[in-house]
Amino acid sequence: MAKTANLYARIEPDVKAQAESILTSLGIPASNAINMFYKQIILQRGIPFDVKIPQHSVLDxxxxxxxxxxxxxxxxxxxxxxxxxxxxxxxxxxxxxxxxx
Structure with a gap:
């Protein structure tokens, strides 16, 4: 299927840089990683990882x-x-x- 849809998102520059560094070392372009993430959302019918507050929080x-x-x-x-x-x-x-x- 042709890739014709665009996605524009604003994210923190440091998060973007760190993620892209990891993706580069894996040989995966950011657009492919986003496409994989979206496909996993479809397959899992939700976010493909736990989104919750950790039980063990850091003690301040x-x-x-x-x-x-x-x-x-x-x-x-x-x-x-x-x-x-x-x-x-x-x-x-x-x-x-x-x-x-």
Whole structure:
């Protein structure tokens, strides 16, 4: 089928640059990626990925009261004593991976 319809969208320049960089490394033009996305919307009859607020939000320490901060630190200490959790190295590696840092 001939591609004759145009799509104009305004997106954040940084988002565009990052996405196009990834697409370029994959050898996929942005127009093909958008076409693939639209086809997936049709096949899935909706957005082809979860659109929801993550259950685990990042804790903003600057908004905690002193009592809340003490409680959070105590939780971490108890987890450490029980051998739970992960090393700081692994935790920061996971954060970097999750947030593409």
């Amino acid at each position: 320490a600057s908004k905690l009261t002193e009592e809340q901060m003490d409680a959070e630190l105590e939780k971490g200490y108890v987890q450490m004593l029980n051998g739970e959790g992960e090393s700081a190295k692994d935790a920061f590696s996971s954060i970097r991976k999750e947030y593409n840092l």
